Amino acid sequence: MYYDSMKQLIRLAGRQKKCIGDIVLAVEAEQEDESPSTIRGQMVISWEVMKLALERGITEDIRSVSGLSGGDAKLLFSREPKFLSSEVSNAVARALGVAEVNASMGRIVACPTAGSCGIVPAALLLAKEKLELDEAAIIKALFTAAGIGIVCSLNASISGAEGGCQAECGVAAAMAAGALTELAGGSPTMVGHAVALTLSNMLGLVCDPVAGLVEVPCVLRNGGALMQALLGADLALTGIKSRIPVDEVIGAMREVGEALPESLRETSLGGLANTPTGVRLRRKLA
Numbered sequence: 616m617y618y619d620s621m622k623q624l625i626r627l628a629g630r631q632k633k634c635i636g637d638i639v640l641a642v643e644a645e646q647e648d649e650s651p652s653t654i655r656g657q658m659v660i661s662w663e664v665m666k667l668a669l670e671r672g673i674t675e676d677i678r679s680v681s682g683l684s685g686g687d688a689k690l691l692f693s694r695e696p697k698f699l700s701s702e703v704s705n706a707v708a709r710a711l712g713v714a715e716v717n718a719s720m721g722r723i724v725a726c727p728t729a730g731s732c733g734i735v736p737a738a739l740l741l742a743k744e745k746l747e748l749d750e751a752a753i754i755k756a757l758f759t760a761a762g763i764g765i766v767c768s769l770n771a772s773i774s775g776a777e778g779g780c781q782a783e784c785g786v787a788a789a790m791a792a793g794a795l796t797e798l799a800g801g802s803p804t805m806v807g808h809a810v811a812l813t814l815s816n817m818l819g820l821v822c823d824p825v826a827g828l829v830e831v832p833c834v835l836r837n838g839g840a841l842m843q844a845l846l847g848a849d850l851a852l853t854g855i856k857s858r859i860p861v862d863e864v865i866g867a868m869r870e871v872g873e874a875l876p877e878s879l880r881e882t883s884l885g886g887l888a889n890t891p892t893g894v895r896l897r898r899k900l901a
């Protein structure tokens with residue numbers, strides 16, 4: 616078994632009457648020449664690390680060495696939101712928290728990258744609590760997310776230096792949206808639409824870390840990307856379809872990434888990094 620596009624992944628799932636997470640697990644086991652239970656066991660370890668980071672982010676007083684990030688997640692988690700529901704606001708806080716743990720050199724799971732590490736875990740914890748799911752369902756959903764990330768990396772990029780932040784936070788949002796859709800009972804085709812709709816809303820997002828540190832805007836961008844993932848999943852689950860097929864959206868992300876100037880691909884020479892304040896902070900920290 617093999618897949619290198621969302622179309623193939625969706626077709627495999629349809630033919631075998633399995634969910635995408637099961638297909639990704641089976642392919643991984645085949646490719647690694649390991650048993651599915653060994654591969655699943657590795658994912659369980661990743662989820663345990665994610666859960667610890669989710670907890671740390673909203674409970675501990677986290678500060679990065681630079682002082683550019685830390686404390687926002689705990690603050691947001693402690694307040695009643697004005698416009699978001701409490702559960703969504705808490706999920707955003709958790710996404711920020713994991714990103715703050717990363718910025719303070721704590722242990723996280725790159726998902727798909729360290730800069731975008733809060734989106735998938737926060738989305739899955741929200742789904743676990745809201746849909747009252749067990750751990751096995753979350754582990755399976757992590758394989759769904761992984762499969763989406765693999766397809767994006769094969770056909771576009773998951774690197775801010777190559778494709779801008781659309782390739783990091785954008786792909787993480789797409790991974791989360793697909794996993795959420797599957798967890799909520801959506802079909803493999805719906806998963807594809809969730810990925811396409813979410814990624815469409817993230818196209819063009821530049822990579823512009825202030826002072827070259829994965830803190831500003833990275834930490835808060837995890838929250839914004841999570842919101843896009845929730846929207847993408849809900850749209851797909853409602854039956855709304857992406858007019859552009861998912862693999863073409865991924866192709867568009869590659870094209871947009873290639874068109875981005877170098878200044879907006881992790882060099883810290885453009886965007887927020889090149890604002891007067893961004894430059895001042897870079898000089899101060901240097």
Ligand code: SF4
Binds near residue numbers: 774775881
């Ligand atoms: S802005 Fe760049 S470094 Fe920060 S999360 Fe996005 S891609 Fe990663």
